[in-house]
């Protein structure tokens with residue numbers, strides 16, 4: 616798996632620089648790893664034969680975010696350490712680099728999973744994860760870790776959150792931030808924190824591109840039924856083609872049409888892409904056999 620939320624990229628550093636000045640930007644960028652390592656070293660200094668449950672937590676905190684392995688339980692004697700590594704609550708910015716480190720995000724995730732944060736605190740943090748007040752940080756820290764914590768907390772309604780954030784509309788925040796949210800929702804589904812894709816009402820897993828006009832006509836009814844779930848992502852007005860995204864599962868659908876009497880009959884079919892605009896630019900309208 617690609618650890619896609621792990622490290623700040625150039626755009627992040629650019630934004631951090633504008634908030635923090637050159638010195639701070641160094642800690643958010645190049646110097647980031649060195650700082651984190653220097654800080655980590657004394658905390659997990661080798662101990663005589665640590666218990667398996669301790670090793671599981673240490674390995675987990677050294678991994679990538681979001682974790683591809685299950686979140687291990689935290690032995691009581693490590694709770695204070697994990698709390699210290701979390702540097703506050705879900706969504707809290709961290710001095711001096713603004714972004715919580717991978718280890719801080721992992722610590723927060725474990726504390727949420729095992730109810731060390733109250734459900735109300737976690738839910739509130741997730742609700743403000745992408746709020747406008749984050750412009751205070753010059754838009755540089757969207758709290759994906761807060762949403763992740765809410766998705767894994769046993770007492771937070773993850774489905775309601777997924778509905779809400781899966782349906783975020785264009786313009787509210789950047790494409791990159793929204794894409795990270797959908798990746799996070801997919802991660803939660805893969806690991807059972809959210810119901811699986813097969814349960815999505817859009818049926819992305821069940822349908823394929825139609826091979827004939829008859830199949831396209833059959834898809835048109837389903838298309839009309841699921842249209843309220845879908846958000847427009849890219850439109851090509853000249854060619855009457857469009858790409859939509861399911862607000863529930865984040866998967867993409869293409870819309871095409873065939874002549875039907877005096878009008879066009881629109882139908883949609885599932886596509887597999889991470890780049891809806893690029894997909895649309897390369898797509899050709901169907902010329903289906905009868």
Ligand SMILES: [Zn+2]
Pocket residue numbers: 815816817818819861862863864865866
């Ligand atoms: Zn769907």
